Amino acid sequence: MTAIRKERQGQEMALTAGIVALIVIFSLLPMARLLQEVILPGGQFSLDIIRNGLIDETTWRATWNTLVVGLGGTLFALVLGVAVAILVSLSDVRQRQAFVLCFVTPLMIAPQVTALAWLQLFGPSSPLLNMLGMAPPLGTRNPLYSPEGIVFLLGIQYAPLVFLIVRAGMRKLPRELVEAAQSSGAGWVRVLGTIILPLMTPSIVGAAALTFVSCVGNFGIPAFLGIPANYLVLPTLIYQRLAGGGPDVLSDVAFLSVLIGIIAMVGIVMQDRIASRRDFRITSTSLPAAPYQLGAWRLPVELGMWVLIAFILVLPLVGLILTSLVRGYGVTLSAETATLENYYFVIFQHAAASRAFLNSLYLSAGASIFAVFVAIPLGYVIAWGNKRWIKALNLAIELPYALPGVVLAIASLLLFLKPMPITGIQIYNTVWIILYAYLARFLILAVRPTITGYFQLDRALEEAAQVAGAGLFTRLRTIIFPLIAPAAIAGGLLIFMTALCELTVSALLWSSGSETIGVVIFSFEQGGDSKYAAAVSAIMVATTFLLMLLASLFANKLPDGVLPWRD
Amino acid sequence: MAGLSINNVTKAFGDTKALDNVSIDVADGEFLAVLGPSGCGKTTLLRMIAGFETVTGGNIRIGDREVSTAEANTPPEKRRVGIVFQNYALWPHMSVSENIGYALKVARVPKAEREERVKNALALVNMEQYGDRRPANLSGGQRQRVALARCLVAEPRLVLFDEPLANLDVHLRASMEDEFADFHKRTGTTILYITHDQAEAMALADRIAVMDHGRLMQLATPRELYHEPANEMVASFISQGMVLPADVETEEADGQCRVRVLGQELVVRCRKGEKPRKDARICCRASQITSVGASQPGFEGTITRAVYRGGSARIEFEPASAPQLGLHFDQPDPVSFEAGQRARLAITSGWLIPADGAA
Ligand SMILES: Nc1ncnc2c1ncn2[C@@H]1O[C@H](COP(=O)(O)OP(=O)(O)OP(=O)(O)O)[C@@H](O)[C@H]1O
Numbered sequence A: 001m002t003a004i005r006k007e008r009q010g011q012e013m014a015l016t017a018g019i020v021a022l023i024v025i026f027s028l029l030p031m032a033r034l035l036q037e038v039i040l041p042g043g044q045f046s047l048d049i050i051r052n053g054l055i056d057e058t059t060w061r062a063t064w065n066t067l068v069v070g071l072g073g074t075l076f077a078l079v080l081g082v083a084v085a086i087l088v089s090l091s092d093v094r095q096r097q098a099f100v101l102c103f104v105t106p107l108m109i110a111p112q113v114t115a116l117a118w119l120q121l122f123g124p125s126s127p128l129l130n131m132l133g134m135a136p137p138l139g140t141r142n143p144l145y146s147p148e149g150i151v152f153l154l155g156i157q158y159a160p161l162v163f164l165i166v167r168a169g170m171r172k173l174p175r176e177l178v179e180a181a182q183s184s185g186a187g188w189v190r191v192l193g194t195i196i197l198p199l200m201t202p203s204i205v206g207a208a209a210l211t212f213v214s215c216v217g218n219f220g221i222p223a224f225l226g227i228p229a230n231y232l233v234l235p236t237l238i239y240q241r242l243a244g245g246g247p248d249v250l251s252d253v254a255f256l257s258v259l260i261g262i263i264a265m266v267g268i269v270m271q272d273r274i275a276s277r278r279d280f281r282i283t284s285t286s287l288p289a290a291p292y293q294l295g296a297w298r299l300p301v302e303l304g305m306w307v308l309i310a311f312i313l314v315l316p317l318v319g320l321i322l323t324s325l326v327r328g329y330g331v332t333l334s335a336e337t338a339t340l341e342n343y344y345f346v347i348f349q350h351a352a353a354s355r356a357f358l359n360s361l362y363l364s365a366g367a368s369i370f371a372v373f374v375a376i377p378l379g380y381v382i383a384w385g386n387k388r389w390i391k392a393l394n395l396a397i398e399l400p401y402a403l404p405g406v407v408l409a410i411a412s413l414l415l416f417l418k419p420m421p422i423t424g425i426q427i428y429n430t431v432w433i434i435l436y437a438y439l440a441r442f443l444i445l446a447v448r449p450t451i452t453g454y455f456q457l458d459r460a461l462e463e464a465a466q467v468a469g470a471g472l473f474t475r476l477r478t479i480i481f482p483l484i485a486p487a488a489i490a491g492g493l494l495i496f497m498t499a500l501c502e503l504t505v506s507a508l509l510w511s512s513g514s515e516t517i518g519v520v521i522f523s524f525e526q527g528g529d530s531k532y533a534a535a536v537s538a539i540m541v542a543t544t545f546l547l548m549l550l551a552s553l554f555a556n557k558l559p560d561g562v563l564p565w566r567d
Numbered sequence B: 001m002a003g004l005s006i007n008n009v010t011k012a013f014g015d016t017k018a019l020d021n022v023s024i025d026v027a028d029g030e031f032l033a034v035l036g037p038s039g040c041g042k043t044t045l046l047r048m049i050a051g052f053e054t055v056t057g058g059n060i061r062i063g064d065r066e067v068s069t070a071e072a073n074t075p076p077e078k079r080r081v082g083i084v085f086q087n088y089a090l091w092p093h094m095s096v097s098e099n100i101g102y103a104l105k106v107a108r109v110p111k112a113e114r115e116e117r118v119k120n121a122l123a124l125v126n127m128e129q130y131g132d133r134r135p136a137n138l139s140g141g142q143r144q145r146v147a148l149a150r151c152l153v154a155e156p157r158l159v160l161f162d163e164p165l166a167n168l169d170v171h172l173r174a175s176m177e178d179e180f181a182d183f184h185k186r187t188g189t190t191i192l193y194i195t196h197d198q199a200e201a202m203a204l205a206d207r208i209a210v211m212d213h214g215r216l217m218q219l220a221t222p223r224e225l226y227h228e229p230a231n232e233m234v235a236s237f238i239s240q241g242m243v244l245p246a247d248v249e250t251e252e253a254d255g256q257c258r259v260r261v262l263g264q265e266l267v268v269r270c271r272k273g274e275k276p277r278k279d280a281r282i283c284c285r286a287s288q289i290t291s292v293g294a295s296q297p298g299f300e301g302t303i304t305r306a307v308y309r310g311g312s313a314r315i316e317f318e319p320a321s322a323p324q325l326g327l328h329f330d331q332p333d334p335v336s337f338e339a340g341q342r343a344r345l346a347i348t349s350g351w352l353i354p355a356d357g358a359a
């Protein structure tokens, strides 16, 4: 009897220890190393690095720019995302499912691909404008190479994020709250302004904070649009410093990345403040309110929504594909000149590109498989466990993803610059350091849906197995894993899609031989080879679509809300 | 204040008819309860009166204005109808006063007058000191009072209640019942009150509309519903009436006629103009059944269950000639019946259910 209990406790201890080790390795350690570099460089307390950073005028300019595009992009994404959420949730527009799918897709496409696609749309070499004879003369600057361009693209990239969060909030709005206002004599505009939007404050503020953090940490869009215009934000400044100076400037960039981290944290803290100022808790559940009848406006509004899709999704993708078919700079695209050579080149002839396809494939597969297997026990402890302090540690797993990717990349650099103690293994300058960063950064993407899955599962299923005498590991393997696996795998798929085209982290960590697809697209574009960049991007967009389709095939086995593009 | 008239209203959700040709007239100042089993269409009816659902056929008039027809629907905000929801539906982001004053703000009532009226409304429901509270910090009964004050402040022409007491515990229910009755007496508002609790409906309403499967079964005063149910559904639904097959043997005279039930002959109350007919139904109550001696008119059968209820027992009984008809009646202390025992019972009176079933 005691022996069995001992074994039980042993299993629980092992699980807990494993999870703590995981959190330490993938979250606490890199963050601690980063802070140490800034305030305890070489083991001694010193404020020199902070002082040097603060007197540098470039720091201030980049910080200012970061704030400008961060706030601008957030504002634009909020307006667009909330407006669309209101239309989809509260009015009687048709083809909702298809529209939501199209509207959310930009979120699934990597930011640098979005940037590239839009760049191909405007500017003198735009195949589309050339075909239409509307291209500006050669030598004209692309209008997107500007802060406005960055704000615009950030807004489009993250409006779906706002949409998803606000839409989820609106679904929970009980119809009685709306109807009570209508019976009080309030018309629809008034109900929207005084009841619905105020009640959505937590969702909207939450979405704003998340979008702000994403905008501030975004590397792909300001890299493609800002660097040519010499408009630097903190992530691109870090990239340039590091590319120019190598490991010598590490303390410098460590300071800069802490700065981004602080800006992001301020956003998160402000959200918390605003959301807790009033009581927005909706306690009752009920059907959603009857959709507002647009009447004669329905068709025009629907048309407007699809024009929006054409503008934010179809047009840039068309631009991207057309560019990938162009023979060379300045050659006008037509049926005769179109070619698949670019695809052939990037897949078979360009060594780094073909390597990158494999690297990214291994990296994202590795990250997602690891995450799926870790998420299940981790989610178990967080969702069903009764250890308070582990729930607190949940925050620690959120951190590497909540903070901009640059922060984690720099932290990983610092951590692995020297060979690891005892073993002497050196992973700096190999593909392994990228894998480490991916594991740390994306783990939460699988943990979140898994926890949702646990909450929708009846705990009695596990308890029945426990009564039948199954130990913790047996229960995890035979009962919990089969039940929870779909949710965790869906999370893994999200990781796979995100990691496949990832740029922010790998741009700072790659080395020759460990290129990723994101890096290859970026290098092609920087070297002026837009057609190759476009070809790689087009392949990646197609892959993304295929993966979305694949995931949708087993959608009915998943908990609600795990696949973001399904309404 | 205004009366309400619902004329031949039908509501279809796809293929299913939630309401089927319902007509109800509510007089100005009347308290009308709508009673029926779950899913019979009560809420749907209320939501159509408030304007949240359109009607598929028929029309609804409030006062002298037609508000709902199959073609046109006056929007809810133009109807001046107040609603109290089962789940209160107080806005969590506003204080109690703000909740109550919302309708006045919408109507652009000047601030001073608004505050005055909010204060009066709070006083009306005995909640003066709670104006600054958040709804989340109130008890269920207090929330329901605020919801009532919120709906009254705009002086609606008609107040609708959708099971307002269903979420409250028994004691609170009784005291809120008193408050509603009191409030109706004081203000004389026209009220449509939905409930599936018969006792609540009987205690509060001037008249009760009984519904089943989307149809109006009977619209009558509580007394009439109990004593003169129009059809089998009402007879068995109200206070668990027993419906028994009977043959009518004489014509109606003086509101009574002679019938034969389970082999026993007796006189029951009936409508004017009833004629002798076979295969009729009577409704009788537990209090209208007694046990009798072997020589008296009655019928034989077996006791199937005796459940002691304190002071009396509920006795269930199967007549020998028709075992599928379960009868029940109360025997006061000292309880002598036991399950399995043979007994002879008699029906003392009853009500002949009209043949057409119409209300
Ligand atoms: N929006 C809707 N779509 C389809 N069917 C509906 C809808 N609303 C109600 N119904 C159906 O109409 C019928 C009547 O529903 P209603 O809510 O009016 O019942 P109710 O009498 O209020 O019941 P309860 O006492 O349980 O509240 C039910 O069968 C219900 O399923």
Ligand SMILES: [Mg+2]
Residues within 6 Å of the ligand: B042, B043, B044
């Ligand atoms: Mg109901």
